Amino acid sequence: MNHVNPKWEFLGLTFNPSNILMLAVTCLVVFLIAFISTRNMKLKPTGMQNFMEWVMDFVKGIIKSNMDWKTGGRFHLLALTLIMFIFVANMLGLPFAIAYDHVLWWKSPTADPTITMTLAVMVLVLTHYYGVKMAGVKNYFLGFTKPLAFMTPLKIIEEFANTLTLGLRLYGNIYAGEILIGLLAGLATASVGGFLGAILPAMAWQGFSIFIGTIQAFIFVMLSMVYMSHKVQTDH
Amino acid sequence: MNPFAIPLCTDIEMKHHQTEAGPPASLVSEGSETIVSLDQFVLAASAGDGFLDKLNTGDILATLFFFTLLMLLLKKFAWGPLMGIMDQRAELIASEIEEAEKSRSESAKLLEEQRALLKEARTEAQAIVENAKQQGDAQRAEIMETARAEAARLKENAAAEIANEKDKAIQAVREEFVSMSILAAEKVLGKEVSEEDNRALIEETIQKAGEGR
Structure with a gap:
């Protein structure tokens, strides 16, 4: 349990090679899923193509519940990438964690606040970008005075609060899940009795973590699209 | 930051x-x-x-x-x-729906057309039958009329002929009778009765005798 993160310094930047590794693995898995399922596509879909189309329709549904498709269509790829990336990232830490010489190498990349906050800041920056681009500079700034002018400070705070909650919610959920799985694994390896005692809770918690990981991926994308719709829509 | x-x-x-x-x-x-x-x-x-x-x-x-x-x-x-x-699929589905809609309306139109044609044909057939019946009736009436007229004509002809024949026969008998009467009178009188002189007289007599009957 007493793990530390590996650390590299390169070009004056601080890297956590475990994060890099897990990001690469996540991207690879997501890409393979997407790539394999879109080979040999037919108008009448079969097998994996069905799954991929279902995912795309699901993401489309998320976007459509926040804004009309004409506005939201351009965020489809972003939302699709986000949900697949976060879901796979959440799942990666579930089956095992690999530590070498007390250095934690294999984990969920989303169990690191740097990564989740990066994603959250990226999404929020994009909302502001599209807010200015699609609603216009005037409407973008006017948006801060709605519904009432005196709420402007609150609206500004809200932007930072949104960013923080979006990133830290994901981080907290996944990190907590990994800690508990680690504790249960520690208990299981401590003794025979501990192993017997840990089987059931470990299985239950892993199942629950799958659920949490799925829900968190969904929530992240849903909230991203909610924030996005607040910025890009002027009439509501 | x-x-x-x-x-x-x-x-x-x-x-x-x-x-x-x-x-x-x-x-x-x-x-x-x-x-x-x-x-x-x-x-x-x-x-x-x-x-x-x-x-x-x-x-x-x-x-x-x-x-x-x-x-x-x-x-x-x-x-x-x-x-x-x-x-592409959405497009295909849309076009298929459109196509189906089009062919549906087309078939409905065709059906309507066919129905109209059938109705027309039926009325036409009825008219033909009616016509034929009428024509048949007319022809029958005409034929019967012709036949009746022919029969009447034949009857008339026959009657006329009969009358003619009768007249002829009577004439012949009368002539014969006159000849025989003259012959008889010749025999009785023993002299020749001039046929030219007496024929008028005898014929008158016979005429009278015929009327008297």
Whole structure:
């Protein structure tokens, strides 16, 4: 349990090679899923193509519940990438964690606040970008005075609060899940009795973590699209 | 950066106090590194690069890089083609629906046309039958009329002939009778009765005798 993160310094930047590794693995898995399922596509879909189309329709549904498709269509790829990336990232830490010489190498990349906050800041920056681009500079700034002018400070705070909650919610959920799985694994390896005692809770918690990981991926994308719709829509 | 730093600081500082109370070991190891950096940042805010040094700036860039790369790859290999095929399918379905609608209306039109034609044919047939019946009736009446007229004519002819024959016979008998009467009178009188002189007289007599009967 007493793990530390590996650390590299390169070009004056601080890297956590475990994060890099897990990001690469996540991207690879997501890409393979997407790539394999879109080979040999037919108008009448079969097998994996069905799954991929279902995912795309699901993401489309998320976007459509926040804004009309004409506005939201351009965020489809972003939302699709986000949900697949976060879901796979959440799942990666579930089956095992690999530590070498007390250095934690294999984990969920989303169990690191740097990564989740990066994603959250990226999404929020994009909302502001599209807010200015699609609603216009005037409407973008006017948006801060709605519904009432005196709420402007609150609206500004809200932007930072949104960013923080979006990133830290994901981080907290996944990190907590990994800690508990680690504790249960520690208990299981401590003794025979501990192993017997840990089987059931470990299985239950892993199942629950799958659920949490799925829900968190969904929530992240849903909230991203909610924030996005607040910025890009002027009439509501 | 600064707006994030303030809430982050308080958050981590709280964690810092918790770590002193003795939470799980992993939290300490995870947190302590950050705490130092944030403490440094708070204490020596003017130093500046202390925070950035300890922050995983490389990870941030790597995350952005990987995410963007993944997005581009997905766009190229999965999202683009899949959207293409889904659009294609939507188009196909739309066109099929349109086609079906068109052929449905066309068939309805054809059906209506056929029905009209059938109706027309039926009325025509009825008219033909009616016509034929009428014509037949007319013809029958005509034939009967002709036959009746023919019969009447024949009867009349026959009657006329009969009358004619009768007259002829009577004439013949009368003539014969006159001849025989003259012959008889010749024989009785013993002299020749001049046929030319007496014929008128005898004929008158016979005429009278015939009327008398």
